[in-house]
Amino acid sequence: MGDTAGPTILGVDVMMVATLLAGVAAFAVLLAIYAATTVRDPMIKRVKALNERREQLKAGITASTKRRAKLVTKNQTTDRIKSILSSLQVLQESQVKAAQIKLMQAGIRSKEYAVAVIFGRLVLPIIFGGLMLYLVYGTEMFADYSAIKRYGIVAGTFILSYKAPDIFLKNKITKRSDAIRKGLPDALDLLVICAEAGLTVDAAFHRVSRELGRAYPELGDEFTLTAIELGFLSERRQAFENLAMRVNLDAIKGVVTTMVQTEKYGTPLASALRVLSAEFRNERMMRAEEKAARLPAIMTVPLILFILPTLFVVILGPAACSISDAFKGGI
Numbered sequence: 001m002g003d004t005a006g007p008t009i010l011g012v013d014v015m016m017v018a019t020l021l022a023g024v025a026a027f028a029v030l031l032a033i034y035a036a037t038t039v040r041d042p043m044i045k046r047v048k049a050l051n052e053r054r055e056q057l058k059a060g061i062t063a064s065t066k067r068r069a070k071l072v073t074k075n076q077t078t079d080r081i082k083s084i085l086s087s088l089q090v091l092q093e094s095q096v097k098a099a100q101i102k103l104m105q106a107g108i109r110s111k112e113y114a115v116a117v118i119f120g121r122l123v124l125p126i127i128f129g130g131l132m133l134y135l136v137y138g139t140e141m142f143a144d145y146s147a148i149k150r151y152g153i154v155a156g157t158f159i160l161s162y163k164a165p166d167i168f169l170k171n172k173i174t175k176r177s178d179a180i181r182k183g184l185p186d187a188l189d190l191l192v193i194c195a196e197a198g199l200t201v202d203a204a205f206h207r208v209s210r211e212l213g214r215a216y217p218e219l220g221d222e223f224t225l226t227a228i229e230l231g232f233l234s235e236r237r238q239a240f241e242n243l244a245m246r247v248n249l250d251a252i253k254g255v256v257t258t259m260v261q262t263e264k265y266g267t268p269l270a271s272a273l274r275v276l277s278a279e280f281r282n283e284r285m286m287r288a289e290e291k292a293a294r295l296p297a298i299m300t301v302p303l304i305l306f307i308l309p310t311l312f313v314v315i316l317g318p319a320a321c322s323i324s325d326a327f328k329g330g331i
Contacts, residue, residue, distance in 0.1 A: 095118055096114050096115065097114075099113075107172065120165040176247075180219045184219065184255075187208050190208045190212070191269075192277065201269075202231055226242070237260050241260075
């Protein structure tokens with residue numbers, strides 16, 4: 001007896017497609033169960049980072065030389081990477097500072113990873129680019145491709161490998177900035193209430209960070225760090241400038257400028273923050289209206305690719321089956 005072929009639609013085996021979709025669904029269910037069972041409380045990591053920053057500021061102001069030396073922890077892996085890059089003469093102080101700023105904007109507090117970012121730019125092209133170079137020119141995998149296509153694959157691999165750390169950091173910075181922008185108007189409203197209630201700037205930042213820590217953890221983290229630095233740094237302006245450096249947002253820079261002017265000239269804080277809050281709320285509303293206006297154009301492609309074919313199958317499928325049965329009966 002020969003093997004009976006399964007039902008097909010447009011030449012595609014229905015049973016094979018159903019099996020693949022069932023496998024994908026089972027994998028998605030297992031992944032969801034794993035994500036739900038291994039979730040961690042983000043507050044623990046935030047509290048640990050904030051306590052480390054507080055201890056660093058205490059050590060810089062009040063601690064003795066011996067205690068300050070104890071608080072400075074050495075990372076042997078980072079030291080090895082730094083020595084390798086220094087021996088190759090590819091480690092520049094400007095690159096390290098730029099990488100540290102990007103890490104802070106991405107929410108990564110450890111400055112030691114700046115050396116790892118620079119090391120990744122050096123090593124990843126060698127690993128992935130060398131592997132792709134071997135696959136293209138050392139094997140027959142891309143033998144059917146033209147010379148220009150093979151060169152484009154190798155060059156693209158080298159470029160993407162070099163840019164991979166920067167792309168990763170840029171993606172994290174964008175997501176973090178969007179989350180902070182979303183909660184900034186509410187934070188300014190709370191700052192206005194705290195200022196009108198008579199709280200100092202330090203206490204106001206602490207109160208706002210505590211109230212918004214659950215809803216907007218990124219913004220609460222930055223406000224808590226600012227409140228800690230306001231209490232320990234000798235120049236309060238430096239704390240606000242650090243906030244503007246850690247967050248890649250023009251709105252935060254405007255808030256920092258307002259706070260610095262208030263500290264310097266003694267202008268009313270509540271009225272200035274109220275104006276900024278109204279501007280940010282209008283900006284958020286305009287951004288939402290812009291996304292709503294783009295929605296019909298964005299939905300055109302999914303509509304054509306996924307919704308219309310399904311409608312055609314549902315509406316014309318029974319008619320096509322009836323016509324096919326009629327032709328078979330007539331024959």
